[in-house]
Amino acid sequence: MDHPMDSSADENIVEESHKLVDSLDKLRVSAASSSSNFKKKPVIIIVVGMAGSGKTSFLHRLVCHTFDANKRGYVLNLDPAVMSLPFGANIDIRDTVKYKEVMKQYNLGPNGGIMTSLNLFATKFDEVVSVIEKRADQLDYVLVDTPGQIEIFTWSASGAIITEAFASTFPTVVTYVVDTPRSTSPITFMSNMLYACSILYKTRLPLVLAFNKTDVADHKFALEWMEDFEVFQAAIQSDNSYTSTLANSLSLSLYEFYRNIRSVGVSAITGAGMDDFFKAIEASADEYMETYKADLDKRKAEKEQLEEERREKEMEKLRKDMESSQGGTVVLNTGLKDKDAAEKMMVEEEDDEDFKIEEDSDDAIDEDEEDEEMNRFYV
Numbered sequence: 353m354d355h356p357m358d359s360s361a362d363e364n365i366v367e368e369s370h371k372l373v374d375s376l377d378k379l380r381v382s383a384a385s386s387s388s389n390f391k392k393k394p395v396i397i398i399v400v401g402m403a404g405s406g407k408t409s410f411l412h413r414l415v416c417h418t419f420d421a422n423k424r425g426y427v428l429n430l431d432p433a434v435m436s437l438p439f440g441a442n443i444d445i446r447d448t449v450k451y452k453e454v455m456k457q458y459n460l461g462p463n464g465g466i467m468t469s470l471n472l473f474a475t476k477f478d479e480v481v482s483v484i485e486k487r488a489d490q491l492d493y494v495l496v497d498t499p500g501q502i503e504i505f506t507w508s509a510s511g512a513i514i515t516e517a518f519a520s521t522f523p524t525v526v527t528y529v530v531d532t533p534r535s536t537s538p539i540t541f542m543s544n545m546l547y548a549c550s551i552l553y554k555t556r557l558p559l560v561l562a563f564n565k566t567d568v569a570d571h572k573f574a575l576e577w578m579e580d581f582e583v584f585q586a587a588i589q590s591d592n593s594y595t596s597t598l599a600n601s602l603s604l605s606l607y608e609f610y611r612n613i614r615s616v617g618v619s620a621i622t623g624a625g626m627d628d629f630f631k632a633i634e635a636s637a638d639e640y641m642e643t644y645k646a647d648l649d650k651r652k653a654e655k656e657q658l659e660e661e662r663r664e665k666e667m668e669k670l671r672k673d674m675e676s677s678q679g680g681t682v683v684l685n686t687g688l689k690d691k692d693a694a695e696k697m698m699v700e701e702e703d704d705e706d707f708k709i710e711e712d713s714d715d716a717i718d719e720d721e722e723d724e725e726m727n728r729f730y731v
């Protein structure tokens with residue numbers, strides 16, 4: 353049943369509702385502007401690859417190359433189980449999580465230990481991103497080494513969280529390191545390509561194939577197989593196994609994948625192919641800005657649209673509630689009339705929040721240590 357309302361109460365309700373909508377709009381605008389902090393530099397290079405493909409050696413070579421080319425880089429090690437690194441990592445998971453302790457504490461095997469360590473580290477990853485954000489103007493690249501067992505990074509929740517945290521703040525490119533001498537067999541080559549393909553579709557990020565160890569085996573055969581599937585099919589003719597029939601039919605499906613990626617031959621030992629590799633990275637970073645970033649923005653806009661609709665519904669509900677309370681605007685008046693006080697309270701709340709973050713970050717990444725690590729990279 354409708355409640356009778358006099359006209360002044362009606363006007364009052366409408367006015368108060370408008371004020372409330374305005375103040376909510378202001379809050380929304382400030383939230384949106386703080387989330388649009390995307391930076392064009394540095395380019396994040398996430399290095400993945402099968403165990404023993406040469407990820408760490410390749411990363412070492414990248415560190416040396418960026419240093420020689422006067423490029424400014426930052427190194428992030430995400431492998432908690434690596435014994436020693438040939439380069440100084442600016443941020444190292446091993447400084448935050450002790451992998452052997454995690455194994456003992458949770459009664460896990462080696463892979464479970466690595467996975468859990470990465471999960472624990474992922475919970476602190478916003479801090480890692482903000483450390484890099486603070487130095488964004490001074491950096492060209494962030495080089496990321498991942499655990500030896502590829503699936504720990506590519507198929508875990510923490511791997512996805514880390515990748516997305518990077519990709520929503522900086523241009524991000526995945527580099528898939530291929531052990532070229534071990535991929536000369538068409539079947540092994542095909543398995544490697546299927547894995548790379550699955551990473552491309554899972555991360556939806558630009559992918560660069562780095563055919564490593566070209567000092568041992570030239571990667572020309574791979575380029576030919578990728579450019580012309582008939583050459584690949586001719587290569588598997590000699591193999592009459594069931595797997596070769598499968599590889600034969602898959603080669604056609606992978607043709608589309610090959611057209612979407614960049615491939616370079618490199619050698620982590622001799623340093624061959626580094627200029628081509630960085631050219632491929634720059635082209636991929638541009639592609640990221642054109643396609644992935646646009647896709648990300650589209651998804652964000654869709655989310656904001658849904659949020660807007662939800663808010664409209666809430667406001668409608670609120671208007672109805674106010675009408676049914678016949679202008680009893682006690683709660684609303686308190687908030688809006690004393691708007692300054694309310695704003696003050698929000699600032700105070702934000703201050704508290706800052707304080708909390710500082711407290712939490714005690715055991716995480718020490719910025720002074722970070723600066724030392726940065727010097728290590730340049731030395």
Ligand SMILES: Nc1nc2c(ncn2[C@@H]2O[C@H](COP(=O)(O)OP(=O)(O)OP(=O)(O)O)[C@@H](O)[C@H]2O)c(=O)[nH]1
Pocket residue numbers: 401402403404405406407408409410499500501564565566567568618619620621622
């Ligand atoms: N000849 C040659 N050997 C290489 C090259 N890159 C790496 N290696 C060798 O390949 C082996 C594995 O290299 P790593 O860098 O440890 O490979 P990884 O992928 O980081 O290994 P995990 O993280 O333990 O899975 C080492 O013996 C390296 O010396 C290269 O370009 N040429």
